[in-house]
Amino acid sequence: MSIMSLTLPVQDEAVLARRGEIVAALRAIVPGEGVIDAEREMRPYESDGLTAYRQLPMVVVLPQTTAQVSAVLRYCHANGIRVVPRGAGTSLSGGALPLGDAVLLGMGKFKRIREIDFANRVVVAEPGVTNLAVSTAVAHEGFYYAPDPSSQIACTIGGNVAENSGGVHCLKYGMTTNNVLGCELVLITGEILRLGGKHLDAGGYDLLGIVTGSEGLLGVVTEVTVRILKKPETARAVLVGFASSEDAGACVGAIIGAGIIPGGMEMMDRPAIHAVEEFVHAGYPLDVEALLIVELDGPSAEVDHLLERVESIARACRASVVRVSTSEEERLLFWAGRKAAFPAVGRISPDYYCMDGTIPRAQLPLVLARMREMSEKYGLRVANVFHAGDGNLHPLILYDANVPGELDRAEAFGTEILRLCVQVGGVLTGEHGVGVEKRDLMPDMFTEIDLAHQQRLKCAFDEKGLLNPGKVFPTLHRCAELGRVHVHHGHTAFPDIPRF
Amino acid sequence: MDILKPRDAKDVEDAVQGALGGGHTLDIVGRGTKRAIGRPSQSELTLDLSGLTGVTLYEPDELVLSARAGTPIAEIEALVAASGQELAFEPMDYGPLLGGPPDAGSIGGVLAANLAGPRRIKSGAARDHFLGVTAVSGRGETFKSGGRVVKNVTGYDLCKLLAGSWGTLAVMTDVTLKTLPRAETEGSVLLRGLDAAAAVRAMAAAMGSSCDVSGAAHMRRDGWVTALRLEGVAPSVLHRQAALDALMRPFGKTEILGVQDSRALWRAVRDVTPFAGDARPLWRISTAPTAGPGLAAALCDAELIYDWAGGLIWAALPPGQDTRGDAGAAMARAAVAAAGGHATLIRAPAPVRAAVAVFDAQDAGVAALTRRVKEGFDPKGILNPGRMWAGV
Numbered sequence: 047m048s049i050m051s052l053t054l055p056v057q058d059e060a061v062l063a064r065r066g067e068i069v070a071a072l073r074a075i076v077p078g079e080g081v082i083d084a085e086r087e088m089r090p091y092e093s094d095g096l097t098a099y100r101q102l103p104m105v106v107v108l109p110q111t112t113a114q115v116s117a118v119l120r121y122c123h124a125n126g127i128r129v130v131p132r133g134a135g136t137s138l139s140g141g142a143l144p145l146g147d148a149v150l151l152g153m154g155k156f157k158r159i160r161e162i163d164f165a166n167r168v169v170v171a172e173p174g175v176t177n178l179a180v181s182t183a184v185a186h187e188g189f190y191y192a193p194d195p196s197s198q199i200a201c202t203i204g205g206n207v208a209e210n211s212g213g214v215h216c217l218k219y220g221m222t223t224n225n226v227l228g229c230e231l232v233l234i235t236g237e238i239l240r241l242g243g244k245h246l247d248a249g250g251y252d253l254l255g256i257v258t259g260s261e262g263l264l265g266v267v268t269e270v271t272v273r274i275l276k277k278p279e280t281a282r283a284v285l286v287g288f289a290s291s292e293d294a295g296a297c298v299g300a301i302i303g304a305g306i307i308p309g310g311m312e313m314m315d316r317p318a319i320h321a322v323e324e325f326v327h328a329g330y331p332l333d334v335e336a337l338l339i340v341e342l343d344g345p346s347a348e349v350d351h352l353l354e355r356v357e358s359i360a361r362a363c364r365a366s367v368v369r370v371s372t373s374e375e376e377r378l379l380f381w382a383g384r385k386a387a388f389p390a391v392g393r394i395s396p397d398y399y400c401m402d403g404t405i406p407r408a409q410l411p412l413v414l415a416r417m418r419e420m421s422e423k424y425g426l427r428v429a430n431v432f433h434a435g436d437g438n439l440h441p442l443i444l445y446d447a448n449v450p451g452e453l454d455r456a457e458a459f460g461t462e463i464l465r466l467c468v469q470v471g472g473v474l475t476g477e478h479g480v481g482v483e484k485r486d487l488m489p490d491m492f493t494e495i496d497l498a499h500q501q502r503l504k505c506a507f508d509e510k511g512l513l514n515p516g517k518v519f520p521t522l523h524r525c526a527e528l529g530r531v532h533v534h535h536g537h538t539a540f541p542d543i544p545r546f
Numbered sequence: 547m548d549i550l551k552p553r554d555a556k557d558v559e560d561a562v563q564g565a566l567g568g569g570h571t572l573d574i575v576g577r578g579t580k581r582a583i584g585r586p587s588q589s590e591l592t593l594d595l596s597g598l599t600g601v602t603l604y605e606p607d608e609l610v611l612s613a614r615a616g617t618p619i620a621e622i623e624a625l626v627a628a629s630g631q632e633l634a635f636e637p638m639d640y641g642p643l644l645g646g647p648p649d650a651g652s653i654g655g656v657l658a659a660n661l662a663g664p665r666r667i668k669s670g671a672a673r674d675h676f677l678g679v680t681a682v683s684g685r686g687e688t689f690k691s692g693g694r695v696v697k698n699v700t701g702y703d704l705c706k707l708l709a710g711s712w713g714t715l716a717v718m719t720d721v722t723l724k725t726l727p728r729a730e731t732e733g734s735v736l737l738r739g740l741d742a743a744a745a746v747r748a749m750a751a752a753m754g755s756s757c758d759v760s761g762a763a764h765m766r767r768d769g770w771v772t773a774l775r776l777e778g779v780a781p782s783v784l785h786r787q788a789a790l791d792a793l794m795r796p797f798g799k800t801e802i803l804g805v806q807d808s809r810a811l812w813r814a815v816r817d818v819t820p821f822a823g824d825a826r827p828l829w830r831i832s833t834a835p836t837a838g839p840g841l842a843a844a845l846c847d848a849e850l851i852y853d854w855a856g857g858l859i860w861a862a863l864p865p866g867q868d869t870r871g872d873a874g875a876a877m878a879r880a881a882v883a884a885a886g887g888h889a890t891l892i893r894a895p896a897p898v899r900a901a902v903a904v905f906d907a908q909d910a911g912v913a914a915l916t917r918r919v920k921e922g923f924d925p926k927g928i929l930n931p932g933r934m935w936a937g938v
Contacts, residue, residue, distance in 0.1 A: 165750045166834045166857075188756070210699045217696070223703065224674045239911045244834035245857055247660060247671055248710060249888025249906025250934065251916055255673060255706025259699050279756045299607035305630050305727030344758060345789070348782030404695040406608055436697040437608075476697040484700075491700060492690070499689040500702045502922030506915060518701065531685055531925050533567045540564040543557045544597075546549040 052099060052482055055516045057147040061127055065104060068127060072107050072149070075117045080155075082106040091150050094135040094142040095197070096483055098399075098453065103130065103144035110155045112230060112238060112268040119266065120236025122149055128512050129234065131262040133173065133205025136197040138400060139481030141209060141261045141517055148515075151266060153204050159183050160269065166244050168227060170271045173204020177211070180272065189274045192219035195477070196385060204267045210259030212477035214310045214384075217435035218343075219275070221477070223258040228271035231257060231264075234508045244271060256503060261479050262514040264507040278343035281309060282353060283377045286360045287334035287367030291315060294336035295410040297363035298434045301340065304359060306352055309343035311435035312384050315414065318391065318429040318442070325390035328383030331367045338434060339380050387431045388442065395427070395444035399456045403467030404476035407437045416466055417441060424459040426452070438476035439467070465490055480518045488520050497521075502528050549592045555614075555680065555688065555719035561593055562717060562928070563686035571928045574713035576616055576652030580659055582644045584712060584933040585904050586896040595654060598719060603694070606631055610677065610694050612722040615654030622653055632728040635671050636663025642822040644893060654718045660710030663816040664761035664775065667753065667854050669726070673709035678722035681708060683715065684924025694722050707919070713930040714938060715923040729760075729777035734803040734811060735790045737772040740764070742839035745772040746856040748797040750835060753855050755793055757786045762855040763815045773803070775812055815853055821862045827873035827894045831859040833887030844881035848874070857887075875902040905934045 061068070065083075072081045082088055083105045093100045109115045122129050128148035135142050144150045156172035159180070163169070164187055169180055177198040181190040194213035195201055201211065207229060212221045219225070228242030241254040248254060257264055288294040294313055301308065314322065314330075314337045323330045330337055340356055342349045353370055360368050371377035383390075391398050405413055414430065421428045427444040441463055445456040464474050464484065468491050474484045488497060497519060504511070505525035515522060550572075552558045565572050573589040575581060577596050598616035605611075606629040613622060619637060626632055637656045641648045657679075662671035678692035691704030708716060737748055745764040752759045752774045761775030774794070776786045787802060794800050803811060814820065821828055829848075833841050838856035842848070848861040863874045870876060873894040882889045888906040891899065908916060913935075920927070920938045932938070 163834075163836075164754060165747075165836045167750075167753060168834075187754075189754075210703070212697055212699075220670065220674065221697070221699075223706070224670055233911075233915075237911050239915065240909075241912070243886050244837075245832040245887040246666060246854060247662070247673070247832055249832070249890065250710075250908055250912070251715075251919055252660070252673055252706045252710050253912070253915065253919075255709070256702060256704075258706075259703055276754055276756045278758075302609060302727075303607040305730070307727060344778075345756070345782055345785045347785035348779060351779055351781045404693075404697045406605075406610075406695060408605070408608060433697065437695050438697045471693070472695055473693045473698045473700045475700050476695070477699055479699055480701065488701065491693075495687050496689045496691065497701075499683060499687070499704065499923070500691070503702055503704070503707070503919065506918035506922050529922075529925065531566065533563065533686065540550060540561055540568075543561050543564075544551045544553065546551060 054145060055522065061147045062104065069105050071121055072105060072118060075121065076107055076109050076114050080108045080110065091132065091135070091144060091152065094137040094140060096138055096140040096481065099140050099143050099482060101144045101146055103150035104147050106150045106152060108152045108155050112232065115232045115266055115268055116236040116238055118149070118151065119232055119234050122512060123234045123236065123510065126510065126512070128515055130514050131208070131266050133202035133208065134176070134200050136201040136205065137209060137479060137481060138402070139475065139479040139483040141479050141481040143482055145516065153202070156204070156268065163244065164189070167274050168244050168271050169274055170269060171203050173267050173270060174202050177201050177203055177206055184274050188277050190277050191225070191272055191274050193222050193225055203270050203272065207258050207267050207270055208260065208262045209479045212438070214312060214433060216433065217311065218307050218309050223255060226254065226258055226270060226272055229254060229257065229267045230269035232266045232268055234265070234510070234513050242271065261481060261518050263504055263518060264513065278309070279345045280349055281341055281343035281377065282349050283339055283341040283371045283380045284353060284356055285330070285367065285369040285380050286338040286340065286365045287331045288336045288364065289334065289366055291336040291414050292411040293364050294338055295407060297338060297360055297365065298407060300359045300363055301356055302435070304355060306355060308340050308435060310339065310341040312339045313337065313432040313434040314384065314387065315430040317427060318387055318431050321390040321394050321429055322383040322387055325393055326383045326386045328379050330383055334366060339384055384431065391429050391442045391444065396446040396448065399443040399445065399460055401439065401441045401443065401460050401463050402475045402478040403464050403472055404436070404438045405467050405470050405472035407434070409470040409472070413439070413466060413470060417463060420459055420462055424455045426455055426459055437472065461487065482517055485518060486520050498523070498528055549594050551594045551597050553597050555598070558717055558719050559682045559686060559688050562682045562684065565591065565928050566686045566926060571931050574717050574930050576655035577618065577650055579641045579646055579651040580644070580655055583640065583892055584899065585936070586900050588932050593717065596652065601625060602720070606725065609696065609725050610722060611725050612694065612720060613653050614720055615718040616652050619651045619653050619656055620649040626725050627728065630728055631725040633675060633723065634665060634669040634726040635661070635675050636665040636816055637661040637672060638663045638816045643818050653721060657709050657718065657721055658711065658713050664763060664812055664853055667762065668760045673706050675724040676705040676709050676721065677724055679705050679708055679718055680720040681716035681718045684926060684929045692722065696724055712933050714920060714934055715929065717929065730779050731783055731805050732775060732777040732808050733783050733787050733805060734776070734808040735774045735787060735794055736801040736803055737794055737798045739769055740772050740798060742842060742852065744797060745770070745852065746835055746839055748772055748794060749774070749855040751793060752790060755790065757790045761812050761815065764852040764856065765815065765820065773811055775808060815851070818851060818860050820851060821860060825893070826862040826865060827868055828892045829861040829874065829878050829889050830892045831861060831878065831882060831887060831889040833857055833859065833882065833885050837885040837887070841881050841885035844884065845877060871898065872902045873898045879907055
C-alpha cells in the first residue's frame with residue numbers, strides 16, 4: 047500500500063543533499079552498527095502498526111545511552127534536521143511513521159530494568175523494556191504493572207508513555223498517565239531533564255502529565271519510573287449475552303450505577319462474537335447480539351459478593367445467557383476470545399482497519415445503529431469490540447486492499463465513525479493516539495484557538511518544530527506566529543463586568 | 547484593590563482581554579480559601595470567580611460531572627454523595643489549616659491546586675480525575691481541552707497542565723471530572739508506639755499486600771499511631787481487616803477501628819487537623835515513602851504527620867525555631883535535595899512567603915521550560931504573576 051490522502055511536511059532538500067555528511071556525523075556519536083543507512087536494512091522501520099502508511103527514513107539511529115541520545119538530538123537541532131522517535135513500532139495511528147528527510151531515532155536498545163524497589167512499589171526501566179517485561183520482572187513477588195495494552199508483549203514502556211497507552215483494565219486501574227511517576231527526558235536541544243521520581247505529584251507544573259501522551263513531539267524519554275501494584279488475590283469473570291446491544295449497554299450502566307467498578311468490562315457485537323468463536327472456540331453463545339465479559343478482582347469474599355450482584359443486575363437487564371467462570375482455566379478462556387478479536391477478524395477478511403473513538407456510554411445504541419447504516423452505505427462489514435466500561439469503541443472495518451477502491455472506502459467509513467463519536471459528545475481517540483491517522487480530523491473536535499494553545503506547548507519544548515513533525519497537528523504554525531498576542535478590546539477595559 | 551466579578555465565561559474572557567489591553571495584572575480567586583498559599587499577590591485587580599456556579603451535567607452511570615469553576619466543592623460533594631458517589635481523590639480542605647472556615651472552597655480551586663487526600667496512594671490526585679476544561683488563557687482567548695469521557699488521548703492533556711498551576715496559566719471557567727462509587731463501609735487497623743522507621747516498614751508491608759489499603763498514615767494521637775484504612779463492601783472489608791491484622795502483628799499490638807471512628811480519623815489526616823488553629827510555619831513534602839523518616843530527621847524538632855505510607859510529610863516548625871526568619875526554608879530545601887521529592891511552604895507570614903521559594907526549587911532546565919510554558923499561555927504575565935515563582 048502507499049501513502050493515501052496523507053500530506054506530510056515538505057521534504058527539506060537541503061538536508062537530503064547533506065545525507066552523507068549527516069550519516070558520518072551520527073556514526074561519530076553512535077559507533078558500530080547503531081547507524082543504519084542501507085535501504086534494505088531500513089525497510090523494517092518504514093511503518094509502524096498502521097501499515098497502510100509506509101515511508102523510508104533518511105537514516106536510522108539506535109543509540110544505547112542517554113548521552114548518545116542527547117548528542118544526536120543536539121546535532122540535529124543545531125543542523126535543522128527532523129527527528130522521528132520510535133519505540134517498538136506498534137503504534138496504530140502512525141505515530142512512528144518515518145519522514146524521508148528525518149532521522150529515525152529507535153530506542154530499542156534501551157532494554158534494561160534499572161531498579162526494582164518493592165518497598166516503594168516502583169520500577170525504574172529504560173524505555174525499550176516491553177510493557178509485559180515490567181510485570182514479568184516483579185511477578186515473583188506477586189506484583190504487576192497495571193496498564194496492559196493488547197500489544198503488551200511487544201510494545202515498550204517508552205512508547206506507552208508517548209502514547210498514554212490504555213488496555214482492558216483502565217476503568218479501575220487507569221491509563222499510563224495514572225501509573226507513571228517520573229521520567230528522564232531529553233529535549234531536542236540535547237538538554238537532559240528529570241521530571242518526577244519515586245514521589246507523587248509535581249512540585250511545579252505537571253510537565254510529566256504533558257509529556258505522557260504527547261506522541262513523541264515534546265522530547266525523547268530515556269528512563270521511566272512506574273508504580274507497580276500487588277496482584278489481586280483472585281479474579282473471576284462472568285459472560286453475559288443479550289438479545290440487543292441496547293440491553294447490553296443498559297446493563298453496563300446498571301453495574302456501574304450500582305457502585306461496582308469491574309477490573310475489566312468488555313463488549314463484542316455479533317460479527318465479532320462469530321469471528322472469535324470460530325477462531326478460538328471460547329464457548330461464546332452464537333445466538334446473541336451482544337456479549338459482555340465482566341471481570342471482578344480482589345479478595346475472594348469481595349469477588350463472590352459482587353458477582354452475585356452482577357448476575358442479578360444482568361438478569362434484570364434481560365440477559366439471555368449468564369455464565370460465571372468456575373475455574374481459572376475458564377476465566378482465561380473467556381478472555382482468550384476477546385484478546386484474539388483482532389486476529390480473529392483478520393481471518394475472515396484480507397484486511398481490517400481498527401478505529402478507536404470514545405463515546406459517552408449512553409450513546410452506544412445510537413452509534414451502533416448508525417454504524418450499521420454506514421456499513422450498508424460503504425458496502426463494507428464492520429465488527430465491534432468495545433471497552434464498555436469507559437466507552438472506548440474499537441470498530442474493525444473489513445476490507446480487501448486488493449480490490450480497487452476498498453481501502454479508500456474503508457478510510458471514509460472510519461472517518462465518518464470518528465466524526466459521529468465527536469458529534470455524540472465523545473472523542474477521536476481513546477488510546478491509540480492521533481498520529482497521522484486522525485491528524486486531519488482534529489478540527490472536528492478542536493477550534494483553531496484550542497489547537498493553537500496546544501501548539502504553544504509544543505513551542506515551549508521544541509521551538510523549531512523538529513521533533514516528529516506532521517503528527518497530531520493538521521497545520522504546522524511557526525512559533526513566532528503563535529507567540530503574537532491579539533488584543534481585541536483595546537483600552538476599553540472591563541466594559542460590562544460587575545466591579546466592586 | 548478592585549474586584550471584578552464575572553457573571554459568566556464570556557465576562558471572564560472580557561476581563562482578561564481588558565487586563566491585557568489595559569496592562570493590568572489579575573489575582574485569580576475561586577472562593578478564596580487558599581489565597582494564603584504561595585507568594586503574596588502582586589496584582590492590582592482581583593478576578594473573583596465565585597459568581598460562576600452550578601453543576602451543568604451529572605450522570606452517575608457515566609461517572610461524569612461538569613460544573614462551573616466557582617461552584618462550591620461542598621455542593622458537588624453533597625450532590626454526588628446523594629448518588630452514592632464521591633470524588634475519589636479525596637480533596638483536602640485547606641480552610642481550617644489556614645485559619646478559615648471549613649468546606650468553603652471551589653471546584654476550580656481544588657483543581658488549580660491539584661488537591662489530594664490520603665486516598666492519593668490508591669486513587670490518584672485531582673489531576674487523575676480531571677477530564678475536561680474550558681479556560682481563558684493570559685492571551686484573553688477561550689480554549690478547551692479533554693472532554694467528558696474517561697478514556698481520551700486526543701491532543702495534549704492540558705488538564706494535567708492546569709492542575710496544580712495555581713491560576714498562573716489560564717482562568718478555568720468550566721471543568722469536567724470523573725466521579726466514582728463511594729465505598730459502602732470502611733475500617734482501620736491501628737498500630738501504636740512505632741518509631742517512624744518501623745512505621746514506614748509496616749506501611750510498606752501493608753501497601754505491598756493484596757489488602758487494597760486506601761490510606762496509610764503515621765501521626766500523634768496520645769502517642770504515635772500508625773493507621774491503615776480499608777474501604778469497600780462489608781464482607782470484603784471484614785476479610786481484609788483480618789488478613790491485614792495478621793500481617794501487622796509482627797510490628798506490634800494491633801487495634802481495629804470501626805466505621806465511624808475510622809471516618810473521623812481519616813478526615814483529620816486529610817485536613818491535617820492537628821496543625822489547624824495555630825500559625826506555625828508548615829511544610830508539605832512529597833518524597834519516596836522509604837526516604838520519609840530520614841528526610842524528617844533532618845527537619846530537627848519539627849512536629850510531623852506522615853501520610854501516603856510515609857511519602858507525604860507535613861512538618862510544622864516549633865515556635866522559636868525559625869531563627870533565620872525563613873520558615874525553615876533552607877533546612878527543608880536541603881533535606882529534600884538530599885532525599886529526593888519536592889516541598890511546598892503551605893503556611894507562613896506573607897513577608898516570608900515573598901522572600902523564600904514557596905514552591906519547588908527547580909533545577910535550571912525545568913525552570914527554563916516552566917518559563918517558556920508560562921510565556922506560551924500568558925505572555926504578558928497578567929495571571930497570578932509571581933504566585934508560584936518570582937517572574938513566572
